[in-house]
Amino acid sequence: MEYVTLSNGVKMPQLGYGVYQVSNEECERCVRDAISVGYRAIDTAQSYHNEDAVGAAVAASGVPRSELFLTTKIWIANGGYEKAKTSIDQSLKNLRSDYVDLLLIHQPFNDYYGTWRAMEEAYKAGKARAIGVSNFYPDRLIDLCRFVEIKPMVNQVETHVFNQQHQAHEIMVKYGVQHENWGPFAEGRKDFFTNPMLVEIGRKHGKSSAQAALRYLLQRDVVVIPKSTHKERMIQNLDVFDFALDDQDMAAIEALDEGQSLFFSHYDPATVEMITGLVR
Numbered sequence: 001m002e003y004v005t006l007s008n009g010v011k012m013p014q015l016g017y018g019v020y021q022v023s024n025e026e027c028e029r030c031v032r033d034a035i036s037v038g039y040r041a042i043d044t045a046q047s048y049h050n051e052d053a054v055g056a057a058v059a060a061s062g063v064p065r066s067e068l069f070l071t072t073k074i075w076i077a078n079g080g081y082e083k084a085k086t087s088i089d090q091s092l093k094n095l096r097s098d099y100v101d102l103l104l105i106h107q108p109f110n111d112y113y114g115t116w117r118a119m120e121e122a123y124k125a126g127k128a129r130a131i132g133v134s135n136f137y138p139d140r141l142i143d144l145c146r147f148v149e150i151k152p153m154v155n156q157v158e159t160h161v162f163n164q165q166h167q168a169h170e171i172m173v174k175y176g177v178q179h180e181n182w183g184p185f186a187e188g189r190k191d192f193f194t195n196p197m198l199v200e201i202g203r204k205h206g207k208s209s210a211q212a213a214l215r216y217l218l219q220r221d222v223v224v225i226p227k228s229t230h231k232e233r234m235i236q237n238l239d240v241f242d243f244a245l246d247d248q249d250m251a252a253i254e255a256l257d258e259g260q261s262l263f264f265s266h267y268d269p270a271t272v273e274m275i276t277g278l279v280r
């Protein structure tokens with residue numbers, strides 16, 4: 001495993017396991033499998049409704065809490081100082097832990113400045129070892145960095161070979177924010193796993209298309225959190241530290257970039273209505 005060092009000195013595994021769209025019933029088994037095959041970072045969120053399954057799996061894993069890196073995210077419905085504060089304590093209860101390693105604002109909507117103040121307080125109280133944001137496009141990220149006491153340490157944004165986020169990455173580097181990805185396989189969209197370029201580059205190194213895609217992001221200093229409910233794929237996705245893409249491979253994969261989301265844009269009013277409309 002390789003680690004990145006966040007702006008506050010905290011070390012974060014560069015590869016973790018994401019549990020989006022993993023049901024609460026299945027999640028405990030998945031996280032236990034992930035930890036048993038060597039994952040040490042788990043990415044969940046209040047809105048995934050599986051924090052308690054993650055907490056149960058961690059408790060049953062036999063791995064000391066200090067060796068694990070747990071991330072959760074505050075959902076829009078819990079936006080604003082008071083609600084965020086209460087929700088942080090509920091997340092810790094769900095996760096059966098006194099602290100999370102990384103606490104993120106899930107989306108740049110609702111009163112996220114109020115949310116941030118509650119997170120700064122949680123950070124100072126030792127309830128979060130690091131704090132950050134998710135889905136903050138460069139304009140929102142710069143604004144937040146300019147006006148808060150403690151700057152975000154991480155920004156988790158959609159990043160994969162078809163949406164490589166070069167400009168956003170530069171802004172994160174400029175503001176000392178670690179770039180973390182979501183959707184490293186674009187959730188399989190655009191025939192991701194059979195993409196001829198990825199298959200070919202993977203084959204050249206005795207690896208799969210998935211492994212080539214993860215390796216590309218790792219070599220661009222991005223933290224990755226692939227999701228799979230299958231143990232053999234969990235093993236495969238973790239087995240990416242014994243080879244390196246060369247300049248030719250990197251250039252070939254860079255050319256796959258389409259420079260836009262395969263999911264949605266936060267600049268699109270319809271998307272903002274859709275996401276904020278999830279809060280009832």
Ligand code: NAP
Nearest residue numbers: 018019020043134182183184185186187210226227228229
């Ligand atoms: P993803 O990791 O890009 O793709 C997951 C899909 O790829 C699943 O269908 C999985 O199938 C399949 N897969 C995984 N490994 C494979 C392999 N080696 N070969 C073939 N197929 C493979 O999608 P994601 O879950 O959306 O993203 C990863 C994590 O990012 C999430 O779990 C979550 O923690 C985080 N995330 C955050 C946000 C946010 O707004 N902050 C949004 C989305 C995701 P099986 O499960 O059937 O194996």
